[in-house]
Amino acid sequence: MNHKTMGRSGDTKERLLQVGFELIWNQSYGAVSVDQICERARVHKGSFYHYFPSKADLAVAAYEEHWREKQPELDEIFSAQTPPLERFERWCAHIRERQRIRAEKYGGVCGCPYGSLGAELATQEEKIRRKTQELVERTIRYLESAVADAQRQGLIEPGDPATTATRIYSTAMGYLLHARIRNDLALLEDLAPAVLHLAGAPAAAGAGG
Amino acid sequence: MNHKTMGRSGDTKERLLQVGFELIWNQSYGAVSVDQICERARVHKGSFYHYFPSKADLAVAAYEEHWREKQPELDEIFSAQTPPLERFERWCAHIRERQRIRAEKYGGVCGCPYGSLGAELATQEEKIRRKTQELVERTIRYLESAVADAQRQGLIEPGDPATTATRIYSTAMGYLLHARIRNDLALLEDLAPAVLHLAGAPAAAGAGG
DNA sequence: CTTCCACTTGAATGATCGGTCAATTGTCCT
């Protein structure tokens, strides 16, 4: 182990990152106080500022840490071993399941963590805007390669993969935001069809009833 | 005039609504204080609470008032005299122009006012969640009737107009949120093509380069 | 003129905010 010293438990920083992400996603950056995060993480305020210079820095670190934890799942969902169009379906199913679990747990639809934080702070905290932008772009890379694969296999119409991937991500983020606003998971039933339609998959083109 | 008495200027409430909407859209609900709103509106705090029982109530009233002012523009954009697909194009052009003007004025892309407020407060302030939901649904009604008209004229593929309209709105809201996060208006160049593709317009199907 | 009341004023409230700090604890290294 390279951690030179460990005062006590050693996972204090981890707990702050975890709790911070959960609370901010669920509520909002402004609605969550540093005290609240510390209380839920069973950490004293001094420790918070020992690890993070500011609340905004915690948010950035918490989101980055969340990505780090969840990236393996995305790697699997977008595995090159999976047929391209099935990757989209699995991605949408993953999103829906995640939302369902959270909505059940907290009693309300949470929506997209990047979207919610970005919407709130993009014009206020440049650090946070940049981080959310970065995480969005990382996700779009998965979509882009899936689009390119699907095109090479003739599964969808040709076009610029970057544009199509951005279209798909924007739509998914919009659906999640819409679901949060309506507080209704049912909206997400149309997520996969909409995404496949946007990708240019011929079979799923209709707005099914 | 039926206003029984008028202390002084008579448009105090109007100014609070106007300033409140502008600041909240631009920044966020949490980042804007009642003091800030009062200062910019040149109104004393006591007057604020004479007109509105709380900050949340001001936000709700400000958003409703904004809709009231902007509804005529939507009525015109979605006029039955306009060919259905052209309505979508005009709507997208209207959104882009609005965003361009605001971005120029404030130095940052503002995104969708309903989306941003809803994302921030949907799980915290039920009053505000309901109002944003209501405004979103009102807008979707325009899209829905345009979709229905386009279908009857054989311009797009058949399908449930409500589903298609919701798809289109979610996507537009997602684009605006994405543009706010990236702080880049260029993203909106693809808004109209994406919307027309989602509507099912045959010509605009490709993700143009 | 006088009564009335919507409206305005500006100070004050207590709570909570993000952030600071000096003192202490515990552990590793020598």
Added chain:
DNA sequence: AGGACAATTGACCGATCATTCAAGTGGAAG
């Protein structure tokens, strides 16, 4: 054993928050 230092503690700070309120102001109605 003892120095060094990361980690922890908990009190503390001034600023700002949403909200309250009592005292004024001025026009309309009787």
